[in-house]
Amino acid sequence: MDILNLIITAVWFIFPAYVANAVPVLFGKAFKGRWPMDFGKTWNKKPVLGKGKTWPGFFGGILIGTIVGILQGRILAGLLLSIGALVGDLVKSAAKRRFGIVSGKPWPIIDQLDFIIGALLFVSIVELPSIATIIIVLVLTPVFHVATNTIAYLLKIKKVWY
Numbered sequence: 043m044d045i046l047n048l049i050i051t052a053v054w055f056i057f058p059a060y061v062a063n064a065v066p067v068l069f070g071k072a073f074k075g076r077w078p079m080d081f082g083k084t085w086n087k088k089p090v091l092g093k094g095k096t097w098p099g100f101f102g103g104i105l106i107g108t109i110v111g112i113l114q115g116r117i118l119a120g121l122l123l124s125i126g127a128l129v130g131d132l133v134k135s136a137a138k139r140r141f142g143i144v145s146g147k148p149w150p151i152i153d154q155l156d157f158i159i160g161a162l163l164f165v166s167i168v169e170l171p172s173i174a175t176i177i178i179v180l181v182l183t184p185v186f187h188v189a190t191n192t193i194a195y196l197l198k199i200k201k202v203w204y
């Protein structure tokens with residue numbers, strides 16, 4: 043298999059997770075400040091998760107990501123990639139808050155890979171990714187992420203380009 047084939051295989055494999063991760067950015071704007079997943083609660087005077095994590099974002103991401111998986115003919119993988127992506131993102135936000143980083147402030151690399159790591163771990167229950175897929179996805183995602191966020195920023199969907 044040549045490199046282009048490996049890249050297409052990797053992107054196809056992870057695609058529902060990309061969608062699941064992108065949906066809340068669009069949903070989040072509509073539900074700004076409403077239905078926070080941490081119910082506005084704090085822990086040691088810091089938000090548990092912060093305003094950036096909402097229930098509509100969480101379930102909207104899982105729903106649409108799973109639909110993408112169904113369209114790919116991989117319902118269970120689609121569901122696990124989507125849940126893993128959203129859970130990975132939540133774990134990252136909880137960690138950021140514990141380090142005192144306010145919602146929306148960047149944590150480079152980790153902000154880009156949180157959902158991928160969650161998705162890869164969860165999907166491994168039903169579809170084990172190849173080493174090539176893991177490496178390609180980890181390398182390409184930060185590049186894709188900055189590119190799509192720049193587009194979202196230019197469209198005024200996101201406040202910052204990263």
Ligand code: CTP
Nearest residue numbers: 066067070071094095096099100135145146147
């Ligand atoms: N979002 C949401 N619900 C989620 C995840 C994301 O509503 N479960 C929306 C929010 O509007 C959020 C946006 O998607 O602001 C971008 O998500 P992300 O970059 O992960 O959150 P941040 O706001 O940057 O917060 P954090 O510092 O916790 O990463």
Ligand code: MG
Nearest residue numbers: 146147148153
């Ligand atoms: Mg962020």
